[in-house]
Amino acid sequence: MRLGIGLYRHMLHTDYYRFAKQAGCEAVVVHLVNYYGDIDDEGLPSTDGQRNYGVARLNDPIWEYENLVKLKEELNQEGLEFAAIENFNPSDWYDVLLAGPKREEQIEQIKQIIRNVGRAGIPVIGYNFSIAGVWGHIQKPSARGGALTSTFHPDSNELNHPIPLGQVWNMTYDASLLDKGYLSPTSEQEIWDRLAYFLERVLPVAEEAGVKLALHPDDPPMPQIRQHARLVNEPDKYQKMIDLVPSQSNSIEFCMGSIQEMVSGDVYEAIDQYASQDKISYVHFRNVKGKVPHYTEVFVDEGDIDMLKALRVLKKHQFTGVLIPDHTPLMTCDAPWHAGMAYALGYMRAIMRQVEQE
Numbered sequence: 001m002r003l004g005i006g007l008y009r010h011m012l013h014t015d016y017y018r019f020a021k022q023a024g025c026e027a028v029v030v031h032l033v034n035y036y037g038d039i040d041d042e043g044l045p046s047t048d049g050q051r052n053y054g055v056a057r058l059n060d061p062i063w064e065y066e067n068l069v070k071l072k073e074e075l076n077q078e079g080l081e082f083a084a085i086e087n088f089n090p091s092d093w094y095d096v097l098l099a100g101p102k103r104e105e106q107i108e109q110i111k112q113i114i115r116n117v118g119r120a121g122i123p124v125i126g127y128n129f130s131i132a133g134v135w136g137h138i139q140k141p142s143a144r145g146g147a148l149t150s151t152f153h154p155d156s157n158e159l160n161h162p163i164p165l166g167q168v169w170n171m172t173y174d175a176s177l178l179d180k181g182y183l184s185p186t187s188e189q190e191i192w193d194r195l196a197y198f199l200e201r202v203l204p205v206a207e208e209a210g211v212k213l214a215l216h217p218d219d220p221p222m223p224q225i226r227q228h229a230r231l232v233n234e235p236d237k238y239q240k241m242i243d244l245v246p247s248q249s250n251s252i253e254f255c256m257g258s259i260q261e262m263v264s265g266d267v268y269e270a271i272d273q274y275a276s277q278d279k280i281s282y283v284h285f286r287n288v289k290g291k292v293p294h295y296t297e298v299f300v301d302e303g304d305i306d307m308l309k310a311l312r313v314l315k316k317h318q319f320t321g322v323l324i325p326d327h328t329p330l331m332t333c334d335a336p337w338h339a340g341m342a343y344a345l346g347y348m349r350a351i352m353r354q355v356e357q358e
Contacts, residue, residue, distance in 0.1 A: 001314065001356075002026040003349055004083055004282070004322035005341065009034045009062075012071065017078040019338060023345040027083035027322045028075055029126070029282060032062050033090070035171070053133070053170045056091035063089070063113050068120040083322045084124035084214070084282055085117060086253075091173045097131050098168065098183070099194050107198065111205045118209025124281045125206075126253040128216040129195050131186055132225040133169035143298045143329035148336070150297045150327075152220050152261075163226050188229040192244075195231060199245040206249035214253035214281035215241055221262045222292055234262055235270040242279055255284035255326065260305050261295050267305055268313055275317035283314070284326035285348055299329055300344045307347075311355045323348060 004027035005020045012030065020028060035053045061067055072082040092109050095102040117125055136154040143149040166177030199213075206213050218225075221233035232238055238252050252274055259265045274280050287303030289296045300307060325344035330336035 001311075001319055001352055002081070002083075002322045003345065003352060004029055004081075004324040005345065006031065006086065006324045006326055012074075014074075014078070017075060017080060019342075021079055023342050024349045025080065025345065027081040029084045029086050029322065029324050030071070030082065031086050032060075033087055033171075034060070054172070055175070056089055056094075056171045056173045058091045058173075060089060060091075063092075063116060065116040065119055068116055068122065072120055072122065081322075082122050084126055085122060086126040087216075088113070088125070088127055090169045090171045094168045094173050096198055097129065097194065099190070099197075103197075107201050110198075110202055114202060114206050114211050114213075115209050118206075118211040123210070124212045124214050124251075126214045126216055126282070128169070128218075129191070129198070129231050130218060131168055131183070131191070131228040132163060132230075133171070134219055135170055135225050136220055140296075142296045144302050145332070147299070147329035147331055147340070149329035151295070152292065153294050159222065159225060161226055163228070183228070185227040186229055188223075191229045191231050192240075195241070196244050199247075199250065203245055203247040203249050207247060212249050212251045212281050214251045216253045217255055217258040217262075219255065219258040219261070220292055220295075221258055221265075234264055235259055235266070235273075236264075238270070238274060238279075242274075242277070251279050251281040253282060253284070254280045255286070256305060256310060257284060257286040257288045257297060257303075257326070260288050260303070261290070261292055263291055265291065267310060271310060271313045272317070275314055275319050278317075280314075280319060280321060282322045282324065283319075285310075285323040286326045286328070286344075297327070297329065299340075300325065300347050308351050308355070311351055312358075315355050315358075323352070 003025050005025045006029045008031045034057055075082045093106045096106050137150040140151045141148050142151050162182035164178045165180045166174040217232040218230040256267055259267045259270050287300050287305050289298050289303050328340035328344045331339035333339050
């Protein structure tokens, strides 16, 4: 097992690479999507209390082979592995998610991105096959000692708020459509049919490129959000996905927090089930208190998951992948993100060493 960190687009520079190395990280999971634009490094934007992921860039050159290689070389020069990319750009595949008129064109674009990633020697692309994306989280001082963190305690009106045309995954891909109406609701069968259509076409390309596609579970893991069905909101639905299109490149991004939030979620059983099949590409090693529809993201050592027990299950199956904190509560100091992340990484490094020595 290797300790890693997730870095967002605005963090892809030397200061963050060296912070990661100094905290004991060996690898980085990179978000290439420009979620938060040019916001302050220590904060997250919000609109009416909701996290707003901003505008998806069209034809973003960062996905081109030469730029992927350059980014990989930058990480390698700091002693870090480029372990995975997390999420496709919504502007590149919105009609794949919506089964819209540009679906075939966008699938070809995704195929080329996969080829670029494989050619650059990056082994994994994590993705979240979701229309509503991450929605309903509110930042509150709810972690230990009043640390600012994400909470989920929505009302029904908030959960049913429709998605405007021109938006998907809580990002805008076409601002000219925003006042033209709303997306039609999506059923559970429709979202699974769209996933199957996508995987049947891209997995052969991923196999050839030597890239694993790793599906993130839904967060929040509700049956539906904003009138659109969710895909993996219960742990056994991961198995449905694996069996849907069997492939060595069809894998999962195991988010411990999301699994624990699920109504029927048993994180230890889920790790055992999927690690035994060698289907976990990398792990979001984070903790929560509560389950949907009410939960709070907390410090890694204060939630409902026994993190040491979970780590031992991973070891039992000889998991050799990367574990990242994903995100953490923000600590009360001059560098809230850095302090929260350093605390999580230090805890993770300590218990990983403990388990390795057992």
